[in-house]
Amino acid sequence: MAHRRLSGALFREVMAAGAAALERHKEEINALNVFPVPDGDTGTNMALTVSAAFRETGSDPQFSLADVAQRASRGALFGARGNSGVILSQFLRGFAHGIGRQESVDGRGLAAALAQATATAYRAVIKPVEGTMLTVGKGASDAANRAALGGADLVEVLEAAVEGAREALAKTPKLLPILARAGVVDAGGQGLVRFLEGALAAVRGEYRQAPPSPLPGKAILASEAPGSKPADQFGAIAHEAVTFRYCTEFLVRGRHLPIESIKAELKDLGDSLLVVGDPELVKVHVHTNNPGRALEIGTRYGELLNVSVSNMQEQNRHAAQRALGAEPNPAANGQLKRIGVVAVVQGEGWQQLLASLGVDQLVSGGQTMNPSAAELVTAIEAVPAKEVVVLPNNRNVVFAARQAAELAGPGRRVHVVATRTAADAVAAMMAYNPEGDPEDVVPGMEESAKRVRIAEITRAVRESQAWELPVQAGDFIAIVDGEVRAVGSTAEQAALAILREMAGEDATLISVYYGDKVTPDAAKALAHQVRENWAHCEVEVYGGGQPVYAYVLSVE
Amino acid sequence: MEKIRVVTDSGADIPENLVQELGIRVVPLTIHFGAEERQDGVDLSPEEFYRRLAAGEMSHTSQPSPAQFETAYRELVEEGAEVIISCHLSSTLSGTMQSAQLAARAVDVPVRVVDTRSASRRVGLVAIEAARPARAGEPVSAIVQRLESIIARQRVLFMVDTLEYLQRNGRIGKAQAFVGGLLNIKPILTLEDGVVAPLERARGRARAVARLFERMAQTAAGKLRVAVMHSQADQEAAGLAERIRSRFDVAEVITGLLGPTIGTHVGPGTLGVVYHSV
Numbered sequence: 001m002a003h004r005r006l007s008g009a010l011f012r013e014v015m016a017a018g019a020a021a022l023e024r025h026k027e028e029i030n031a032l033n034v035f036p037v038p039d040g041d042t043g044t045n046m047a048l049t050v051s052a053a054f055r056e057t058g059s060d061p062q063f064s065l066a067d068v069a070q071r072a073s074r075g076a077l078f079g080a081r082g083n084s085g086v087i088l089s090q091f092l093r094g095f096a097h098g099i100g101r102q103e104s105v106d107g108r109g110l111a112a113a114l115a116q117a118t119a120t121a122y123r124a125v126i127k128p129v130e131g132t133m134l135t136v137g138k139g140a141s142d143a144a145n146r147a148a149l150g151g152a153d154l155v156e157v158l159e160a161a162v163e164g165a166r167e168a169l170a171k172t173p174k175l176l177p178i179l180a181r182a183g184v185v186d187a188g189g190q191g192l193v194r195f196l197e198g199a200l201a202a203v204r205g206e207y208r209q210a211p212p213s214p215l216p217g218k219a220i221l222a223s224e225a226p227g228s229k230p231a232d233q234f235g236a237i238a239h240e241a242v243t244f245r246y247c248t249e250f251l252v253r254g255r256h257l258p259i260e261s262i263k264a265e266l267k268d269l270g271d272s273l274l275v276v277g278d279p280e281l282v283k284v285h286v287h288t289n290n291p292g293r294a295l296e297i298g299t300r301y302g303e304l305l306n307v308s309v310s311n312m313q314e315q316n317r318h319a320a321q322r323a324l325g326a327e328p329n330p331a332a333n334g335q336l337k338r339i340g341v342v343a344v345v346q347g348e349g350w351q352q353l354l355a356s357l358g359v360d361q362l363v364s365g366g367q368t369m370n371p372s373a374a375e376l377v378t379a380i381e382a383v384p385a386k387e388v389v390v391l392p393n394n395r396n397v398v399f400a401a402r403q404a405a406e407l408a409g410p411g412r413r414v415h416v417v418a419t420r421t422a423a424d425a426v427a428a429m430m431a432y433n434p435e436g437d438p439e440d441v442v443p444g445m446e447e448s449a450k451r452v453r454i455a456e457i458t459r460a461v462r463e464s465q466a467w468e469l470p471v472q473a474g475d476f477i478a479i480v481d482g483e484v485r486a487v488g489s490t491a492e493q494a495a496l497a498i499l500r501e502m503a504g505e506d507a508t509l510i511s512v513y514y515g516d517k518v519t520p521d522a523a524k525a526l527a528h529q530v531r532e533n534w535a536h537c538e539v540e541v542y543g544g545g546q547p548v549y550a551y552v553l554s555v556e
Numbered sequence: 557m558e559k560i561r562v563v564t565d566s567g568a569d570i571p572e573n574l575v576q577e578l579g580i581r582v583v584p585l586t587i588h589f590g591a592e593e594r595q596d597g598v599d600l601s602p603e604e605f606y607r608r609l610a611a612g613e614m615s616h617t618s619q620p621s622p623a624q625f626e627t628a629y630r631e632l633v634e635e636g637a638e639v640i641i642s643c644h645l646s647s648t649l650s651g652t653m654q655s656a657q658l659a660a661r662a663v664d665v666p667v668r669v670v671d672t673r674s675a676s677r678r679v680g681l682v683a684i685e686a687a688r689p690a691r692a693g694e695p696v697s698a699i700v701q702r703l704e705s706i707i708a709r710q711r712v713l714f715m716v717d718t719l720e721y722l723q724r725n726g727r728i729g730k731a732q733a734f735v736g737g738l739l740n741i742k743p744i745l746t747l748e749d750g751v752v753a754p755l756e757r758a759r760g761r762a763r764a765v766a767r768l769f770e771r772m773a774q775t776a777a778g779k780l781r782v783a784v785m786h787s788q789a790d791q792e793a794a795g796l797a798e799r800i801r802s803r804f805d806v807a808e809v810i811t812g813l814l815g816p817t818i819g820t821h822v823g824p825g826t827l828g829v830v831y832h833s834v
Contacts, residue, residue, distance in 0.1 A: 352738060353738055353739065356737045356739075357739070357741075357757075358733065358734075426739070426759075429757070430758060430759065431756045431757075433733070433755060433756060434733045435754070508760060508766075509760050509762070511759075538760045540740060542738070542739075
């Protein structure tokens with residue numbers, strides 16, 4: 001049966017339906033990649049972000065729309081992965097803001113909140129670009145508001161929003177030439193359409209499918225937590241009225257901490273369980289009615305730091321402001337330094353290189369697995385410094401890094417140096433001085449990263465006419481500054497071709513970082529050829545161990 | 557007019573021709589190779605020193621004794637000195653100041669002991685700035701006052717080939733943060749309040765030399781007095797001096813080798829620049 005008003009319980013269902021729709025369509029969205037490279041993950045990122053939002057909504061049937069929208073907003077802000085996930089989280093944040101304290105809304109109230117959602121998302125992006133998810137969101141909210149002005153009801157307003165989103169999506173290739181050349185629509189925009197379609201099904205009373213499956217990979221929410229049970233049990237749980245009042249967070253410091261065992265012990269205490277970290281430092285987040293018991297479990301494994309227990313009914317009012325009580329802890333690494341660094345990186349070789357250059361916290365992830373804002377917040381808070389530089393090392397992690405910078409606890413200043421690759425991070429680290437003045441060091445790191453030229457070599461999985469150079473499936477392509485700039489039939493050929501373009505008379509150092517599928521011998525052979533052709537340069541070779549990209553080359 | 561003479565130590569790295577020309581008295585630090593003791597500049601030349609480092613020998617230094625300073629001061633008094641200005645390695649890096657101060661009390665003429673809060677050519681430039689006006693007959697109080705102002709204005713930038721020597725000799729200071737690293741990295745350092753402090757790192761020597769120059773260009777202004785010093789990096793030092801001459805308004809660029817005293821602590825392959833506005 002179609003709903004007339006959007007209540008808290010219905011909005012929770014909307015989130016479940018939106019997450020399920022994204023989950024169902026994520027491969028289709030992932031495939032909308034302007035590069036002919038198998039690394040698109042916009043669909044995965046958006047599905048994970050909405051799943052995180054849904055899981056945070058809680059299961060209390062008494063929750064107002066305001067309560068649920070705030071909770072979803074908070075869950076999305078922390079769970080945001082990739083640029084698309086971050087923008088989606090900003091839509092949800094604006095939506096919650098637009099709902100304000102309302103118990104429920106009709107079609108007109110929904111349209112107003114959607115307008116607020118769009119405005120907030122535009123504001124969150126430093127340089128809004130048309131032809132992206134923002135355009136699609138605006139198409140949805142504009143159409144919704146036109147319908148509401150005409151007196152449409154809840155379902156009709158959302159129908160208009162879906163239609164407006166689809167029309168705007170179809171226009172994205174006209175607005176962004178790169179999409180037109182690649183023959184695709186914007187992936188984030190497609191994701192937003194799928195999300196709204198899911199939402200519409202819920203509002204029409206047609207949503208009966210399973211809510212999102214738990215997160216894959218390293219992340220973290222205990223799948224057995226009541227909050228993420230399948231949809232057919234969803235109603236039952238709601239009737240049990242299980243509310244967990246206290247959001248309990250703390251760090252456990254110890255040695256050889258068994259993350260899985262800690263998770264297992266905590267899982268029956270409540271929901272929204274999050275246990276992340278490494279064997280020396282684990283962050284725990286749980287919603288429970290028994291925070292004392294959670295802390296007691298923590299103390300059995302190690303020393304507790306940054307304990308924070310907050311009453312979520314109070315907290316709903318300031319959902320976006322998360323107080324973690326996160327004064328940097330000098331004890332965490334022995335000594336407090338002036339500036340610390342967090343870097344996101346994929347590949348064991350890169351991790352070792354960056355750690356050796358003084359990076360304090362490494363967050364695993366990159367092109368094919370973007371970390372969530374919450375993972376970045378945890379890493380930031382584990383750095384024993386009041387000033388923390390975050391090196392996202394991927395275009396698609398930059399927004400999540402900026403979001404994490406805002407979400408990180410008080411007492412810290414977080415600077416995002418928008419590095420695009422780990423090779424940029426190496427350059428940025430040259431200007432890093434842990435005891436320097438942040439006003440000098442941070443701009444110095446930015447400049448240093450800009451001084452290097454980077455090329456990434458990978459294999460095309462399909463043909464593409466999007467670039468000046470025609471690309472056949474199976475070709476190796478060199479990507480520089482977001483453009484395909486050289487093509488070769490082997491990775492080494494593509495590498496030499498792009499170096500001819502990038503490494504001129506003024507170059508002094510060429511670095512070759514080879515990926516996980518390249519043998520050291522092949523890399524050495526390439527380096528030998530580079531040395532012969534660029535006799536005036538120093539040439540260095542390192543095993544980065546990165547996936548997808550056979551070689552990352554840097555020229556300085 | 558008082559007759560003023562200037563004393564310094566072998567950590568000042570003043571070229572021999574200037575020592576002769578300005579009549580500066582250099583008291584040597586002792587360089588130890590195991591049980592063998594040599595006097596820097598007396599019975600140990602830089603050439604021999606670096607040859608032995610390259611052969612894998614390890615050296616360390618010890619400060620001159622108060623008696624060595626006392627002897628030097630007395631000899632100058634016999635030559636007619638009425639006042640002595642004694643300029644030395646930073647008290648945070650060496651006990652040389654301590655010995656000089658003890659000796660100063662033992663002689664009959666006034667000895668003004670100046671802590672340059674620095675090392676190498678920075679000490680050398682201060683000693684030279686003391687010796688020139690002293691020969692011209694300026695009063696000692698005016699000279700010492702000017703030296704303090706020069707010390708405050710002086711900047712030093714240097715790159716080392718490896719941090720190993722600074723670390724082994726316990727002079728690494730805050731540059732400890734730059735130790736380690738899997739890449740071919742050259743640290744760029746400075747002295748802050750007489751302690752070695754990190755500035756940045758560069759990949760490879762060519763970039764490091766370029767960054768030294770760029771950093772100097774960011775901070776230097778006006779007419780400059782410059783010293784370029786190096787340990788077995790003659791060509792890079794000459795190139796850097798040439799770039800400095802063509803880029804800045806310079807009163808003087810003195811180029812020369814780091815002697816065994818400083819060489820012990822920074823090792824071969826070090827290149828640095830000291831400058832202050834005139």
